[in-house]
Amino acid sequence: MERILGHVKSKRRYNSSGRLEQARRNRVAILEAAERQLGERGYAGATVAAIAEEAGVSVETIYKAFGGKAGLVRALYERGLAGAGPVPAYERSDDMREHETDPRTIMREWGLLTAEVASLVTPIRLLMRSAAVHDQEMASLLEDIDNERLKRMRHHARYLKDRGYLREGVSVGEATDILWVCSSAELYELLVTKRGWSLQRFAQYVTQFMVVSLLPEKP
Template sequence: MPQHVNASAPPAPPAPPAPRRTYDARRRRDVAEEARRTVLARARELFLAQGYGPTTIVQIARAAGVSPESVYKKFGGKPGLVRAIQEQSLLGVGGPPAEQRSDLAQLTATDSLALMEQFGRFATEVGPLEAPIVLLIRDAAASGDADMADLLREVDDVRFRRMLRNARQMAARGLLRPGLNAFEAADVMFACTTSELYESLIMKRGWSAEQYGTFIARTLKANLL
């Protein structure tokens, strides 16, 4: 009698593992940066419309479509938000940051008059972005907010160091008036970039941004060259 043969099919090989889902780190960074920009934009609008004190993180988060916790995690509260908005303002309006373009203009300028006109254009670009925020910081500091008082001192210190750097670069290239030292030149540039000047001429007297930039360029020419 023939031996019985097991005709059952051999077990099927195990299915290959499902491909691992690649982690799109770049996409996540892009989404996070877009959320950051949205929070800063909504915060800027609310701060300038309502003032520093009355504006809350809850209002900002609601306007930006995020949670208050995420705002605190990213910025640490209102002082951190204002600092980030002020720093963002210094970038200018697209392209390389305005400070980088300023440095390049100083390194490549062969005409000191043209350089002063370029400084005036930078003021026209950055002033409308930065001055309202610095004035917000100033007013909050005047009301007794210690964080804003510290931030105002920091903003002024950073701006003066920036102007001193500009003045030293100009002095090294022989672009300053003979007998004018870098600290005196930095003081002139510091005075021409105060938010109070923007407030006086544009916000109070109704000058256009172009008039404002031309005034700064002419003032710098008269006092530095």
């Protein structure tokens, strides 16, 4: 009897693992399809039905997992925020600043991460901005993600203040605003999308902007 029960339990664990893997594959397929459909047709033109057909899933699966088209846009944005590496960008950022003591090195690493993340989130962020003009759900989502980004920039600014890295006279509020500008899709759009800057040049510019604006001059 024990052998029979053990076999049943093992089989259940295997099935559960298989279902989780299938759900993960479905999620990847849905987001890839959503990214293509939104990029080609825009927010108004893309439909959940077309995304479901391309991804090979049911419409109900998308609504259950994401809650609709606005949920897909948010999921794409959050995927972009994680960056291109195996470890999410925000985790890499927090780990780096806890171990690094040179503020200029911290700024350089933030510049690199900003460029990495901006290259992924800017297209979806600009789609939100365009759709928000006529779609209240998108307008609300755009406001939410802007508030979330501002909160994280304030978190970084307070860290700089607590470590004594900020130049005398630079408040947490001013540092927050500067970091807010550096991490904006608009800055990336102007310099990279419209002026053709490379990611390396953009990262260097963001780094220098933060150093000059926030840190004391070298003695």
